[in-house]
Amino acid sequence: MLETVKGYYNGTQIVLDSPVKLRQGQEVVITYRVFKSNLRQTSKINLIKSLVGAIPYTGKSLDDYRKERLKKYESPN
Secondary structure, eight states: OOOOOOEEEOSSSEEEOOSSOOOTTOOOOOOOOOOOHHHHHHHHHHHHHHHTTSSOOOSOOHHHHHHHHHHHHOOOO
16 A cells, blocks of 8 residues: 655654554655745745736636537547
């Protein structure tokens, strides 16, 4: 089984909140990635700012956009 979970380091150990129930002694393999939290937050803010105004409001409903895209990209087969 392959499962992805998010956790944090509490100063002495890595703490994970897994939806999978583990038994004591059960073997697990953990791969982790370390990144700076404040850098990540800044990146998120910059990403959101870059999206503002990227898609102009036209008053169309999501269903209208969906129909438009399906018509434009439908397969000729």
